[in-house]
Amino acid sequence: MPNFLFEGREVEAEDGESVLGALLRHGADVGHGCKAGACQSCLLRSSGAVPSSAQNGLDETLIERGAFLSCQAGAGDVCDVERLGREVFPRFQATLQECRRVADEVLFLRFDVPGWSAAPGRFVRMVHPSGTVRPYSLATPAWNPPTEAHFHVRLIEGGEMSQALADSQPGDVVELEGPFGKCSYRLVHGNEPILLIGSGTGLAPLYGIATDALHRGHNGPVHLFHGGRTSASLYFRDELSDLAAKYPGFRTTPCADEDVTGDDLTGSPLDHALREHPDLTGYKVYLCGHPMLVKAAQKKCFLAGANLRDIAADPFVPA
Amino acid sequence: MSTLYEKLGGAAAVDAAVDKFYRRVLADDRISSFFEGVDMDKQAAKQKSFLTMAFGGPNNYTALDMKTGHAHLVEKGLNDSHFDAVVEDLGATLKELGVSDELIAEVAATAETTREDVLGRS
Numbered sequence: 363m364p365n366f367l368f369e370g371r372e373v374e375a376e377d378g379e380s381v382l383g384a385l386l387r388h389g390a391d392v393g394h395g396c397k398a399g400a401c402q403s404c405l406l407r408s409s410g411a412v413p414s415s416a417q418n419g420l421d422e423t424l425i426e427r428g429a430f431l432s433c434q435a436g437a438g439d440v441c442d443v444e445r446l447g448r449e450v451f452p453r454f455q456a457t458l459q460e461c462r463r464v465a466d467e468v469l470f471l472r473f474d475v476p477g478w479s480a481a482p483g484r485f486v487r488m489v490h491p492s493g494t495v496r497p498y499s500l501a502t503p504a505w506n507p508p509t510e511a512h513f514h515v516r517l518i519e520g521g522e523m524s525q526a527l528a529d530s531q532p533g534d535v536v537e538l539e540g541p542f543g544k545c546s547y548r549l550v551h552g553n554e555p556i557l558l559i560g561s562g563t564g565l566a567p568l569y570g571i572a573t574d575a576l577h578r579g580h581n582g583p584v585h586l587f588h589g590g591r592t593s594a595s596l597y598f599r600d601e602l603s604d605l606a607a608k609y610p611g612f613r614t615t616p617c618a619d620e621d622v623t624g625d626d627l628t629g630s631p632l633d634h635a636l637r638e639h640p641d642l643t644g645y646k647v648y649l650c651g652h653p654m655l656v657k658a659a660q661k662k663c664f665l666a667g668a669n670l671r672d673i674a675a676d677p678f679v680p681a
Numbered sequence: 682m683s684t685l686y687e688k689l690g691g692a693a694a695v696d697a698a699v700d701k702f703y704r705r706v707l708a709d710d711r712i713s714s715f716f717e718g719v720d721m722d723k724q725a726a727k728q729k730s731f732l733t734m735a736f737g738g739p740n741n742y743t744a745l746d747m748k749t750g751h752a753h754l755v756e757k758g759l760n761d762s763h764f765d766a767v768v769e770d771l772g773a774t775l776k777e778l779g780v781s782d783e784l785i786a787e788v789a790a791t792a793e794t795t796r797e798d799v800l801g802r803s
Contacts, residue, residue, distance in 0.1 A: 398730045398741065504786045660721055665708055670725045 364438030367371070369445065375437030382432035392432065392445070399434040406432045409442045412632060421542060423451065441631065444564065453489065453537045454478050456511060458530055466596035468527055468563060469515040473536070480509040480541035482570025483648070485676070489537040496523040499676065500541065501566035504577035510539065514566035514597075542661050545648060545676040547574040553581040556646045559659050561589040564651020565598060567676060571648055576609040585639070586614045589631030589655070592621040609680070630660045643667035646674075653677035685787050689780065695732045702774040711766045715754050715794045735771065735792040739760035747798035755801045764799060768792050 364375045368385060375384035382404050385392045395403040399418060408428045416435035417425050429446060456473035464470045480486070485499045502512040517524045545567050556575055560570040565588050568624040572584055590596045593616070602614045615638075616633045627634050632655060639645070647668050649659045663673055690697075703725055707713055716724065734740040738777075742777045751759060768789050797803040 397746070398726060659709065664700075664721065665704060670703070670721060671700075 364436065366437055366440050367442040369443075373437075377438075380433050380439055381435045381440055384437050385432065394433065395454045397433045399431050403427050404432045405446055406443045407446050408435075408440050409444075410440065413439050420558040422537045423540065423542060426577075427451070433608070438488070441448060450538065451487075451539045451610065453539050456488075456536050456538045458532050458536070459510075459536045460532065461527065461530055464514070465595055467517045467595065468597050469513075469517060469524065471513045471515060471527060473510050473513075473538075475509050477509070478511060478538065480511075481546035482574045483546040483674075483676075484541035484543045485541035485545070485567070486538045486542070488513075489522060489539060490526055491536070492522070492526060494522045494526065495539075499543075499545070499563075499567035501570045501677075503573040505573065512570075512582070514563045514568075514569075516563045518561070538615045543676060545650065545674045547571045547578070547580075548646075552579065553638075554644050554646055554652060555582045556580065556584040556648070556665075557633050557635060557639055557642065558584070558586040558648045558650075559589075559647065559655075559663075561631060561651035561655050562595070562678075564649075564656075564676075564678060567650045568648055569598060570599065572605065572612065576605065576612055580611070582611065584609075584612045584634075587617060587631035587635040588614065589619075589651075590617050592627045593618045593623040594621065596626070630655070632662065635659075636662060639666075641667050646672050648674050648676075650676040651678055653679055685784065685791070686739075687735075688784060689736050689788075692733075693737060694778075695729060695738065698732055698774055698778060699725060699729045701777060702732060703770060705770045705774055709766055709770055710764050712770075715757065715759065715774070717765065723747065726770065731792075732771075733787050737787075737791055742795075744798045744803060747795050748801055748803060751799045752801055759800065761796075761800065764796055 364377060365372055366375065366381065367547055368390065373384050373388060382392065382394055382397065387498050392404060405424070412428070412430040412435055416430040416439065420429060453478060454475050456475040458471065459474050460472040462470050481502055482500050482502050485497050487495050488498050489495050498513045498515060500511060502510055512633055515524050515527055517528060558572060560568045568586055570640050572586055575584055588596055596616045596618060606612050606614060615634060616626045617629055617634050618626050622628045642663055645668050647663045649656045660673055660675045664670055730742065732738060732741050734801055771792060772785050772789060775788060
């Protein structure tokens with residue numbers, strides 16, 4: 363009998379039964395969905411080894427903490443399992459070094475975080491001393507020390523976290539939990555074209571990913587489309603110009619819906635991106651920002667020929 | 682005697698087919714509305730499970746999974762014509778990948794075994 367322990371109690375399992383199957387048969391209250399290793403609803407944590415086949419597609423942070431898909435692990439593969447607790451994720455002290463407005467509604471924040479290291483583009487849960495928690499993407503350029511963490515935060519009228527951050531001073535401390543997510547540069551051949559499409563502070567991870575690709579010597583063209591409501595809301599123009607000057611393979615196309623000035627294009631960054639790149643076969647695509655844009659872009663980029671595994675999408679869902 | 686799954690090329694064949702198949706299904710006006718608003722990554726994983734099953738590969742599908750998994754679509758009007766469209770898209774995908782007509786017919790026959798469960802008539 364391939365029995366195992368679940369949160370201290372022995373669970374009697376049958377040969378060939380999955381961990382999830384055994385738990386559900388005994389009426390345990392364990393979240394689950396597809397039972398096919400796809401949806402990640404049935405994640406549990408094991409204190410011992412688990413077969414790598416039960417960790418397919420999981421976030422590195424989760425794998426490091428022993429998380430596994432209970433529908434994909436045989437009862438005989440594990441000894442001692444439990445539900446994922448919040449304590450799975452370590453927290454790091456982050457001390458504010460710099461806070462400035464880069465547009466009417468956007469704050470730029472730079473923290474010093476001892477012991478921290480994360481790929482640009484992934485996200486963290488920021489925990490304010492007041493107890494408020496919000497997810498923010500890492501915009502740290504790849505050439506900065508790994509213990510720095512940069513964020514672009516949208517100022518929201520009456521928003522608890524963004525207002526607290528706007529009022530903060532250098533030396534103030536928050537905690538960072540993470541990193542999470544798969545939205546980061548993954549070197550495969552280093553010469554495929556990269557397309558980045560984002561709106562608003564969706565630029566934060568896209569900027570981080572672009573610097574990472576270019577800094578690591580990516581040879582393919584890297585084209586960033588940044589959209590905003592007005593030309594004035596598009597921030598980080600100097601930083602993007604510097605990037606283009608330093609790396610000939612990098613281009614940026616600013617797009618705005620109204621009050622469009624200079625050479626900015628009118629309309630959605632997605633429409634302009636697809637007009638200029640109608641065939642996305644072989645592209646690596648990164649999408650960040652407004653959930654409506656990200657969802658539409660994921661579908662349109664897939665239909666335009668990009669493989670689903672080559673499309674990293676990070677919708678910013680409002681709190 | 683190699684199995685259908687082996688003849689097609691196993692897991693690698695599924696990987697080669699899944700994006701092409703899903704793209705074809707999404708672009709098919711007859712059935713695309715059934716995919717509105719779904720999480721594409723999760724949907725692609727389901728497509729992969731379906732292809733593995735249709736290719737005669739190892740899968741954990743049960744008739745009940747098929748039935749419960751499609752019940753909300755049957756409520757929205759999923760019927761035989763939509764099932765036919767999916768099988769047709771599957772055949773066209775395999776043709777694009779250079780699979781022989783004979784093997785395509787075998788795959789279609791395997792997919793066919795799920796018709797009654799998917800449409801909730803079993």
